[in-house]
Amino acid sequence: MEKAAAAAAQGCGGGGGDPGAAAAAPSSGGSNNSSRSSSRPTSAGSSPSSSASRGGLSGRQGAAAAGTPAGRPEGGGGGGSSSSLSSAAASPGGSGGLAAGRTTEAVLEGSLSKYTNLIQGWQSRYFMLDFETGILQYFVNEQSKNQKPRGLLSLAGAVVSLSDEAPHMLVVYSANGEMYKLRAGDAKERQYWVTQLRSCAKYHTENNLKSTPTSRMKSSSLLPPGTPNSTSSSSSQKSLNQSGPPVVTITHHKSPAAARRAKNQSPGQLNEVREYSTRDLILVEDEVTDTEDNEEEDIGVLEDQRSVILHLISQLKLGMDLTRVVLPTFILEKRSLLEMYANFLAHPDLFLTVSSGSTPEERIIYFVEYYLTAFHEGRKGAVAKKPYNPIIGETFHCSWDVPKDKVKQSRTNSPSPSPKGKAPPPPEKYKLRFVAEQVSHHPPVSCFYCECKEKRMCANVHVWTKSKFMGMSIGVSMVGEGILYLLDHGEEYVFTLPCAYARSILTVPWVELGGKVNILCAKTGYSATVTFHTKPFYGGKVHRVTAEVKHNPTNTIVCKAQGEWNGTLEFTYSNGETKIIDTTKLPIIRKRIRPIAKQGPFESRHLWQHVTNALREGNISVATDQKQLLEERQRVEERQRAISNTVWKPKYFIKEGEGWIYFDPLWKTH
Numbered sequence: 052m053e054k055a056a057a058a059a060a061q062g063c064g065g066g067g068g069d070p071g072a073a074a075a076a077p078s079s080g081g082s083n084n085s086s087r088s089s090s091r092p093t094s095a096g097s098s099p100s101s102s103a104s105r106g107g108l109s110g111r112q113g114a115a116a117a118g119t120p121a122g123r124p125e126g127g128g129g130g131g132s133s134s135s136l137s138s139a140a141a142s143p144g145g146s147g148g149l150a151a152g153r154t155t156e157a158v159l160e161g162s163l164s165k166y167t168n169l170i171q172g173w174q175s176r177y178f179m180l181d182f183e184t185g186i187l188q189y190f191v192n193e194q195s196k197n198q199k200p201r202g203l204l205s206l207a208g209a210v211v212s213l214s215d216e217a218p219h220m221l222v223v224y225s226a227n228g229e230m231y232k233l234r235a236g237d238a239k240e241r242q243y244w245v246t247q248l249r250s251c252a253k254y255h256t257e258n259n260l261k262s263t264p265t266s267r268m269k270s271s272s273l274l275p276p277g278t279p280n281s282t283s284s285s286s287s288q289k290s291l292n293q294s295g296p297p298v299v300t301i302t303h304h305k306s307p308a309a310a311r312r313a314k315n316q317s318p319g320q321l322n323e324v325r326e327y328s329t330r331d332l333i334l335v336e337d338e339v340t341d342t343e344d345n346e347e348e349d350i351g352v353l354e355d356q357r358s359v360i361l362h363l364i365s366q367l368k369l370g371m372d373l374t375r376v377v378l379p380t381f382i383l384e385k386r387s388l389l390e391m392y393a394n395f396l397a398h399p400d401l402f403l404t405v406s407s408g409s410t411p412e413e414r415i416i417y418f419v420e421y422y423l424t425a426f427h428e429g430r431k432g433a434v435a436k437k438p439y440n441p442i443i444g445e446t447f448h449c450s451w452d453v454p455k456d457k458v459k460q461s462r463t464n465s466p467s468p469s470p471k472g473k474a475p476p477p478p479e480k481y482k483l484r485f486v487a488e489q490v491s492h493h494p495p496v497s498c499f500y501c502e503c504k505e506k507r508m509c510a511n512v513h514v515w516t517k518s519k520f521m522g523m524s525i526g527v528s529m530v531g532e533g534i535l536y537l538l539d540h541g542e543e544y545v546f547t548l549p550c551a552y553a554r555s556i557l558t559v560p561w562v563e564l565g566g567k568v569n570i571l572c573a574k575t576g577y578s579a580t581v582t583f584h585t586k587p588f589y590g591g592k593v594h595r596v597t598a599e600v601k602h603n604p605t606n607t608i609v610c611k612a613q614g615e616w617n618g619t620l621e622f623t624y625s626n627g628e629t630k631i632i633d634t635t636k637l638p639i640i641r642k643r644i645r646p647i648a649k650q651g652p653f654e655s656r657h658l659w660q661h662v663t664n665a666l667r668e669g670n671i672s673v674a675t676d677q678k679q680l681l682e683e684r685q686r687v688e689e690r691q692r693a694i695s696n697t698v699w700k701p702k703y704f705i706k707e708g709e710g711w712i713y714f715d716p717l718w719k720t721h
Contacts, residue, residue, distance in 0.1 A: 162178070163233045337646075384438050385663045398637055399640055405425065406507070442653065446498075458506075498713070563585055598610075
């Protein structure tokens with residue numbers, strides 16, 4: 052132990068002044084509490100005796116370790132609690148982080164107030180932070196610190212933030228979703244704890260990243276060869292060299308459902324998503340056919356739900372932007388908005404057929420046919436529920452295996468018939484890959500990209516969802532555009548998306564689409580206008596849609612369509628032929644997605660799993676708690692970025708002008 056402490060002293064500069072000693076234990080003026088330090092390897096039973104005498108620290112190091120006053124006297128039920136800080140080995144380096152190269156097993160300990168619940172409120176508890184294990188644990192008092200801790204948290208992947216909810220308050224959000232609300236004796240003491248906790252969390256998070264296996268790089272989805280893994284990030288290495296040992300655990304404040312956390316959280320990936328733009332490795336062999344039906348029941352507003360909606364409406368004004376308004380949990384459907392966009396590709400065979408058209412006219416008609424059939428599955432009919440608002444940095448990955456015999460072939464590429472008497476071989480498949488990401492929180496902007504390399508086609512879309520209050524309904528505008536690229540034909544189809552409306556929000560809510568959208572291919576001169584008709588106040592049909600495809604140079608209409616976007620559609624072509632498509636009978640090709648256990652912590656299903664499970668069980672209270680936990684963590688991170696003047700950097704999309712482009716699109720690599 053003496054050798055380890057001596058090594059620490061040498062790493063801090065030996066007999067000279069310790070640049071971090073001044074910050075070892077904050078002074079609080081009239082406090083008579085002495086700072087405590089420990090270099091024992093155990094995090095629960097560390098001795099409060101000074102390590103300066105045992106470890107050979109000299110000069111100001113020994114003085115700082117032995118007795119800088121900190122905190123306030125214990126007691127004071129309503130205020131922050133006193134904190135005897137074990138500071139010798141935990142002293143931050145000159146940069147405010149843990150001392151670089153330190154080999155001692157440091158423990159920081161002291162009293163903090165911890166918020167328990169509404170009845171018991173704030174209670175004084177004794178905390179110990181073990182830098183080696185990255186564990187923060189707490190006890191009833193200092194005398195019981197050699198007993199079993201009352202609670203503990205791992206700081207790997209944790210977020211530590213200041214809070215103005217109460218004086219001198221800080222909050223620790225662990226990677227598994229638990230939250231500890233703590234109060235220190237004064238502002239300096241709070242800042243000291245925050246600095247040490249953050250330093251420990253950073254070290255252990257990056258250490259997890261460093262130790263993550265980097266093999267199995269083959270068959271990655273939507274990642275080009277040579278994409279760096281998070282574990283080899285130079286920024287991670289740089290941070291590791293500047294950091295020291297680990298930390299974790301503060302006061303125990305659990306939401307009602309915090310005990311039901313998923314066991315397979317990945318704290319290293321959690322912090323990676325929040326701080327770095329390193330892209331995830333998505334292994335195709337891990338994907339399985341999706342078995343979730345995502346069916347939603349009509350809300351059918353109950354009396355207690357109606358009172359909640361009435362209270363909400365009473366605070367809104369006509370035309371008011373609802374972007375920052377928190378809507379009640381019972382209106383949520385069990386999927387993220389990012390997954391809803393993926394479900395627009397539930398008929399990937401129709402999507403891939405677009406490139407098979409032998410003429411520009413055929414190709415744009417095929418695209419319009421796909422476009423009009425996409426909204427039924429994407430919107431789940433007319434059920435008036437709202438998908439989860441994605442968290443910034445949230446992603447969704449999936450793919451489709453599309454049998455080639457389901458995709459129309461071009462006339463010059465028709466498959467040859469099987470020899471007589473022989474069974475046809477099993478159909479080969481096209482692979483269609485999809486990735487979506489929430490690239491901005493305010494304004495809320497989502498991006499998604501899909502590609503099929505075999506068909507040499509891809510689509511890139513960015514959407515800003517703007518919602519507003521309209522009295523007895525809510526309107527959502529889908530601002531942005533998408534571009535479909537057909538590389539074999541050198542064609543680009545620019546298209547927009549319709550608005551959505553939640554009607555009759557006080558009775559039996561239902562959804563309709565509305566507005567005019569455009570599809571244009573500048574190279575060929577073909578365009579399409581699609582109009583989603585909203586229901587008239589009196590009479591009229593719901594969910595009506597009409598479309599018209601035109602060759603602009605000759606002003607010739609080559610195709611018309613009419614019907615219901617979630618029902619039957621009738622297409623009439625320039626040669627007089629007609630075709631009927633019943634969207635409710637179109638076969639669905641299920642997407643393939645990795646199980647939650649193999650997803651990163653900020654992939655949609657992994658991120659929202661506790662909310663989804665609670666909604667399935669009909670437990671709105673638990674679903675609300677879990678939803679608020681995610682939203683509060685997002686707000687905390689947003690404040691931290693504002694304080695540090697850090698600009699959020701998405702993982703998969705790059706801002707270009709007013710739009711967003713996938714980082715490695717097919718049109719740039721093929």
